[in-house]
Amino acid sequence: MQYVSTRGESPPIGFLDAVLAGLAPDGGLYSPAAWPEFSKDEIAAFAGKPYAEVAAAVLAKFAGEAIPADEIRRMTADAYAGFDHAAVTPLKQLDSNLWLLELFHGPTLAFKDVAMQLLARLYEHALAAKGRTLTIVCATSGDTGGAAVEALRGRGNLRVVVLFPDGRISEVQRRFMTCAPDDNVRCLAVDGTFDDCQSIVKSLFQAQGFREAVDLSGVNSINWARIAAQVVYYFTAAVALGAPERSISFAVPTGNFGDAFAGYVASRMGLPIERIILATNGNDILARAVNDGRYAKGAVLATQSPAMDIQIASNFERLYFEAVDRQGLETARAMRAFAEAGAIDIPPKALGVIRDLFAGVGIGEAETSRTILSTLNETGEMIDPHTAVGVAAAKRIGAKSPATPLVVLSTAHPAKFPDAVEAACGRGPAMPGAARALAGKPERLDKIAADVEAVKAYVRSFAGV
Numbered sequence: 001m002q003y004v005s006t007r008g009e010s011p012p013i014g015f016l017d018a019v020l021a022g023l024a025p026d027g028g029l030y031s032p033a034a035w036p037e038f039s040k041d042e043i044a045a046f047a048g049k050p051y052a053e054v055a056a057a058v059l060a061k062f063a064g065e066a067i068p069a070d071e072i073r074r075m076t077a078d079a080y081a082g083f084d085h086a087a088v089t090p091l092k093q094l095d096s097n098l099w100l101l102e103l104f105h106g107p108t109l110a111f112k113d114v115a116m117q118l119l120a121r122l123y124e125h126a127l128a129a130k131g132r133t134l135t136i137v138c139a140t141s142g143d144t145g146g147a148a149v150e151a152l153r154g155r156g157n158l159r160v161v162v163l164f165p166d167g168r169i170s171e172v173q174r175r176f177m178t179c180a181p182d183d184n185v186r187c188l189a190v191d192g193t194f195d196d197c198q199s200i201v202k203s204l205f206q207a208q209g210f211r212e213a214v215d216l217s218g219v220n221s222i223n224w225a226r227i228a229a230q231v232v233y234y235f236t237a238a239v240a241l242g243a244p245e246r247s248i249s250f251a252v253p254t255g256n257f258g259d260a261f262a263g264y265v266a267s268r269m270g271l272p273i274e275r276i277i278l279a280t281n282g283n284d285i286l287a288r289a290v291n292d293g294r295y296a297k298g299a300v301l302a303t304q305s306p307a308m309d310i311q312i313a314s315n316f317e318r319l320y321f322e323a324v325d326r327q328g329l330e331t332a333r334a335m336r337a338f339a340e341a342g343a344i345d346i347p348p349k350a351l352g353v354i355r356d357l358f359a360g361v362g363i364g365e366a367e368t369s370r371t372i373l374s375t376l377n378e379t380g381e382m383i384d385p386h387t388a389v390g391v392a393a394a395k396r397i398g399a400k401s402p403a404t405p406l407v408v409l410s411t412a413h414p415a416k417f418p419d420a421v422e423a424a425c426g427r428g429p430a431m432p433g434a435a436r437a438l439a440g441k442p443e444r445l446d447k448i449a450a451d452v453e454a455v456k457a458y459v460r461s462f463a464g465v
């Protein structure tokens with residue numbers, strides 16, 4: 001399988017090169033040259049299979065001939081062995097036709113572990129025998145950083161630098177990064193928002209001299225392997241609820257649009273998805289884009305669901321590319337216009353394509369808190385504020401048909417956001433061992449201005465070049 005840039009100006013490359021590259025040199029994101037598909041029988045055969053086996057089948061479609069099949073199976077088995085639930089991503093029923101898909105059973109208690117644990121094995125495979133040391137720079141709205149540090153710390157041929165918005169993430173989120181004692185990890189508290197962090201990382205990728213000097217790679221959801229790994233749980237959840245005979249709908253708490261885009265990919269691969277609800281907090285650029293046809297950024301609000309405090313959703317570029325029939329030059333034009341003006345109008349035909357699958361809704365702070373409380377009262381489940389945004393959006397919009405099962409992606413364990421949960425429902429979540437173990441450990445971090453040159457100098461010095 002070859003990978004093409006959404007901006008059409010970089011040559012196609014293979015799967016492992018796309019994994020190592022992160023962002024394409026023309027500033028675009030890599031996407032598969034064609035969508036691989038599963039037949040109805042192949043999808044039906046996922047029923048009852050262990051998660052790691054379904055993951056191997058999905059990854060094999062994307063890695064093609066780049067990795068031998070038994071090596072893929074070894075990697076997925078290894079990646080998910082450390083999850084604390086046998087199903088890896090279990091479903092929990094909330095209501096007659098409403099379900100939670102718990103994605104937080106990995107080591108750092110958020111869904112980012114699902115992809116990051118696999119990505120670490122892919123790096124290991126791609127770098128074996130290459131004698132290269134990569135520098136991974138990662139922007140995080142809170143959870144990607146911890147998952148990346150946990151998956152990559154202590155690995156000899158990788159350096160990891162995470163950039164997070166200072167003061168805008170929870171203490172547990174921060175500690176999952178800053179308490180790692182390993183020499184190959186650096187944490188940077190950036191004086192700015194997540195959008196600033198992400199824009200710095202994108203600039204680093206476009207500085208060719210720097211990129212080559214430090215051998216730069218990226219684990220944000222600009223990296224195709226992240227999306228590929230997140231496709232898997234759409235299949236396992238849907239099949240458990242009756243796919244491919246029945247269609248399933250999903251509600252996805254979304255910020256950078258990686259997780260929700262993975263749902264689009266699953267549908268292109270043959271999974272019958274009736275609707276994907278984009279659930280945003282007050283940072284509702286994606287909900288507005290779907291509803292109004294205008295992709296326009298606003299100021300970033302700080303909310304109780306900080307992992308979604310984002311106004312520039314990287315992966316929207318991948319959807320736009322699909323919606324304009326994969327015209328790279330049109331995608332490049334639109335993304336440059338957005339970078340300059342902060343807003344673009346989505347062409348009517350492309351908007352139609354987007355609305356075929358997606359609906360959008362923004363949920364405010366009070367409704368998020370009320371949903372944490374009502375979910376606890378009505379079902380006994382304590383949910384985190386990101387999941388609450390998803391549940392509130394699911395209840396507001398619903399599936400297209402009431403008979404369709406509606407699955408809310410539960411993206412974080414409530415213990416990652418104990419203050420917000422306690423404020424909403426009067427008691428705090430039980431702390432799992434992984435969160436308790438962080439308390440009292442020394443933290444290591446450096447503060448830095450939201451400035452590309454300052455970050456470049458820091459990373460160069462860390463890499464010794």
Ligand SMILES: *Cc1c(COP(=O)(O)O)cnc(C)c1O
Pocket residue numbers: 110111112141142143144221253254255256257258259260307308386411412
């Ligand atoms: C990252 C994250 C999200 C948003 O996911 P995207 O792929 O960026 O849309 C939602 N909830 C939690 C808890 C997260 O960590």
